[in-house]
Amino acid sequence: MTRSERRAARIAVDLLGGDDAPAVVVDGALLALNADPMLRLLPVGPQVVLDDLLARLPAAHRERTEPVPVETDGTLPVHAAVRLVSAERADAVVSAGATGSAVRSAVAHCGRFPGLRRPALAVTVPAARGPLILLDVGAAPDLTAADLVRHAVLGAGYATATLGVARPRVGLLSIGTEPGVGDELRRAADRELAAGVLPPDTDYVGLVEGYDVPVGGVADVVVTDGFTGNVLLKGIEGALRLSRGAAGALRLNHGTDGLRPDRAVAGAVRCGPGVDAGPDGADPPVDGDGVPRAAALLGVAASVVVCHGAADASDVASGIGFAARMVAGHTVDRVARMDRVFRELTRAPGGVRGDEATTGPADDDRRPR
Amino acid sequence: MTRSERRAARIAVDLLGGDDAPAVVVDGALLALNADPMLRLLPVGPQVVLDDLLARLPAAHRERTEPVPVETDGTLPVHAAVRLVSAERADAVVSAGATGSAVRSAVAHCGRFPGLRRPALAVTVPAARGPLILLDVGAAPDLTAADLVRHAVLGAGYATATLGVARPRVGLLSIGTEPGVGDELRRAADRELAAGVLPPDTDYVGLVEGYDVPVGGVADVVVTDGFTGNVLLKGIEGALRLSRGAAGALRLNHGTDGLRPDRAVAGAVRCGPGVDAGPDGADPPVDGDGVPRAAALLGVAASVVVCHGAADASDVASGIGFAARMVAGHTVDRVARMDRVFRELTRAPGGVRGDEATTGPADDDRRPR
Numbered sequence: 001m002t003r004s005e006r007r008a009a010r011i012a013v014d015l016l017g018g019d020d021a022p023a024v025v026v027d028g029a030l031l032a033l034n035a036d037p038m039l040r041l042l043p044v045g046p047q048v049v050l051d052d053l054l055a056r057l058p059a060a061h062r063e064r065t066e067p068v069p070v071e072t073d074g075t076l077p078v079h080a081a082v083r084l085v086s087a088e089r090a091d092a093v094v095s096a097g098a099t100g101s102a103v104r105s106a107v108a109h110c111g112r113f114p115g116l117r118r119p120a121l122a123v124t125v126p127a128a129r130g131p132l133i134l135l136d137v138g139a140a141p142d143l144t145a146a147d148l149v150r151h152a153v154l155g156a157g158y159a160t161a162t163l164g165v166a167r168p169r170v171g172l173l174s175i176g177t178e179p180g181v182g183d184e185l186r187r188a189a190d191r192e193l194a195a196g197v198l199p200p201d202t203d204y205v206g207l208v209e210g211y212d213v214p215v216g217g218v219a220d221v222v223v224t225d226g227f228t229g230n231v232l233l234k235g236i237e238g239a240l241r242l243s244r245g246a247a248g249a250l251r252l253n254h255g256t257d258g259l260r261p262d263r264a265v266a267g268a269v270r271c272g273p274g275v276d277a278g279p280d281g282a283d284p285p286v287d288g289d290g291v292p293r294a295a296a297l298l299g300v301a302a303s304v305v306v307c308h309g310a311a312d313a314s315d316v317a318s319g320i321g322f323a324a325r326m327v328a329g330h331t332v333d334r335v336a337r338m339d340r341v342f343r344e345l346t347r348a349p350g351g352v353r354g355d356e357a358t359t360g361p362a363d364d365d366r367r368p369r
Numbered sequence: 370m371t372r373s374e375r376r377a378a379r380i381a382v383d384l385l386g387g388d389d390a391p392a393v394v395v396d397g398a399l400l401a402l403n404a405d406p407m408l409r410l411l412p413v414g415p416q417v418v419l420d421d422l423l424a425r426l427p428a429a430h431r432e433r434t435e436p437v438p439v440e441t442d443g444t445l446p447v448h449a450a451v452r453l454v455s456a457e458r459a460d461a462v463v464s465a466g467a468t469g470s471a472v473r474s475a476v477a478h479c480g481r482f483p484g485l486r487r488p489a490l491a492v493t494v495p496a497a498r499g500p501l502i503l504l505d506v507g508a509a510p511d512l513t514a515a516d517l518v519r520h521a522v523l524g525a526g527y528a529t530a531t532l533g534v535a536r537p538r539v540g541l542l543s544i545g546t547e548p549g550v551g552d553e554l555r556r557a558a559d560r561e562l563a564a565g566v567l568p569p570d571t572d573y574v575g576l577v578e579g580y581d582v583p584v585g586g587v588a589d590v591v592v593t594d595g596f597t598g599n600v601l602l603k604g605i606e607g608a609l610r611l612s613r614g615a616a617g618a619l620r621l622n623h624g625t626d627g628l629r630p631d632r633a634v635a636g637a638v639r640c641g642p643g644v645d646a647g648p649d650g651a652d653p654p655v656d657g658d659g660v661p662r663a664a665a666l667l668g669v670a671a672s673v674v675v676c677h678g679a680a681d682a683s684d685v686a687s688g689i690g691f692a693a694r695m696v697a698g699h700t701v702d703r704v705a706r707m708d709r710v711f712r713e714l715t716r717a718p719g720g721v722r723g724d725e726a727t728t729g730p731a732d733d734d735r736r737p738r
């Protein structure tokens with residue numbers, strides 16, 4: 001399917017999410033409509049904000065925009081936006097609001113993958129030796145070893161879909177590379193992963209370390225808990241910001257806690273190893289817009305993109321464009337397929353119950369042992 | 370006490386620790402002897418390595434060097450080096466070997482602070498807005514909330530002693546700054562710290578995030594578990610290495626998992642806020658050599674300095690010089706004093722049993738619940 005043949009993606013956008021909402025979200029929506037003539041937008045927010053947006057739209061853009069008003073004192077727009085997806089009125093949701101709200105809405109209204117305890121937030125890091133997927137970066141701080149294994153599967157499916165890596169190499173983030181290092185959680189997860197539980201066409205490369213994430217080259221997927229992943233990503237972000245003075249042109253990739261590359265870095269990423277069009281001919285995942293400056297929520301039966309709370313208009317537009325590419329590239333289906341293979345091979349919870357998503361309230365209050 | 374009046378520090382050096390030992394350690398020992406005419410060195414290693422070192426020493430240096438041979442097939446030199454401290458033949462130990470071996474030796478032969486479950490490895494990060502202490506960076510991956518509180522106390526004492534900060538600001542590393550964010554461990558530790566358990570002349574500033582560590586400015590001490598701290602420090606290291614190409618002169622501080630500043634950064638650190646001579650007139654902690662490229666083990670009754678496994682000769686010399694400054698500045702005593710105040714005020718374990726160090730085997734096999 002080429003870009004011109006693909007069905008227009010319908011993207012629901014949370015107008016009130018983010019530190020500088022609604023201004024930057026309205027501006028970002030305009031940028032996104034300009035950038036993709038196929039895009040259909042469902043802005044979700046208070047009527048007054050929708051009126052402002054519509055007033056600024058050229059007639060051609062207005063035809064592709066379906067405003068969805070919500071009461072200011074009622075439901076959060078992100079919840080209403082997610083419900084548009086579960087009602088099949090939209091194909092994806094973009095929010096720069098609180099991660100927790102987006103996760104809870106998605107779990108409650110669209111459902112988790114069968115037997116999955118916690119969804120994971122995944123970013124594409126434009127590492128020096130080629131891009132990699134880092135997950136979880138903040139959806140779930142408290143994880144069990146079984147959660148980490150399951151997230152490794154989701155990350156592998158996501159790397160296949162978005163980086164075009166045919167046989168993703170999966171690494172477990174730890175504090176050394178010899179088996180046995182790390183905390184209890186990592187030692188347990190490493191034992192499970194080393195036992196060969198990952199689906200065919202993935203390789204477990206063992207333990208990787210903190211510097212492997214910005215430097216890259218050793219794994220296509222780095223899996224960790226949401227606490228460590230968030231701290232690491234923000235540390236890398238801070239270090240790059242720190243060196244920007246010395247580096248001159250170096251620009252941060254401010255995806256959800258991610259790296260905002262300057263064009264040179266984005267170019268390097270595009271030319272890096274393993275970055276090609278997806279195997280089924282979907283659009284190249286890293287296009288002229290560079291690495292997505294947003295994170296994808298994996299393990300829910302919907303395309304949910306979370307932008308950094310401090311996103312600017314261009315970041316929001318990048319997130320909307322990325323959501324459209326996720327829809328066009330059937331990213332969620334491909335992640336779900338990898339997850340299903342894992343469940344069938346390992347008889348993981350949900351593996352014998354078919355492929356229906358687990359709906360119901362988020363289990364944010366359940367704690368790992 | 371001025372530099373000329375101080376007693377010569379006697380530093381035991383593990384000749385076999387580090388990826389490139391003994392060559393870089395021997396070279397580092399020579400550099401350190403050249404740099405400090407007061408230094409006395411006790412190199413510990415196989416006779417053949419000692420012979421090589423002694424053959425290369427000028428007569429004046431040889432007088433200040435007391436070789437300590439160990440069998441190559443017997444005790445690790447780091448264990449023998451630590452025993453020199455417990456026998457009061459040396460004032461401090463420097464090793465670029467495995468952190469675990471140094472920690473176990475120090476705990477077994479010199480003892481932990483009363484009631485302390487795990488010692489912590491602390492680095493000085495030359496953050497952009499002024500240096501800060503990050504701990505733990507790898508001594509203890511599995512911690513309890515009580516451990517984090519105790520480490521906050523050790524870090525505060527260390528910041529007072531080495532950064533010359535009269536009233537250290539202590540932050541707890543998390544994934545947001547609003548109370549209630551983070552994992553179970555952090556939520557529990559934040560509640561305890563916010564209840565005001567830290568000693569007088571310290572301020573708990575609440576939660577800090579990953580980017581606050583390289584950027585700095587919000588806290589003088591950032592406390593976290595050894596897993597997260599190690600991952601974060603290596604991530605920052607990797608990001609700075611990645612940007613070095615763009616930054617030109619930017620040089621990494623390769624302390625134990627730390628940042629190796631170029632002279633400009635070291636200069637900025639020296640001039641940064643809160644960096645003055647210690648209150649009791651000890652040498653300025655950040656001298657012409659820049660931020661120490663090594664980590665200090667806190668919570669043991671000995672001065673133990675751990676260099677990065679990939680240390681070069683100049684890093685080893687920096688670690689030896691730092692150990693000598695710790696001895697001259699009574700750093701361990703000052704950390705112990707802060708810890709004692711905490712125990713007396715909170716009736717923490719050990720607080721009513723006096724100040725004897727807890728000796729015996731390391732409790733590396735004990736796991737937190």
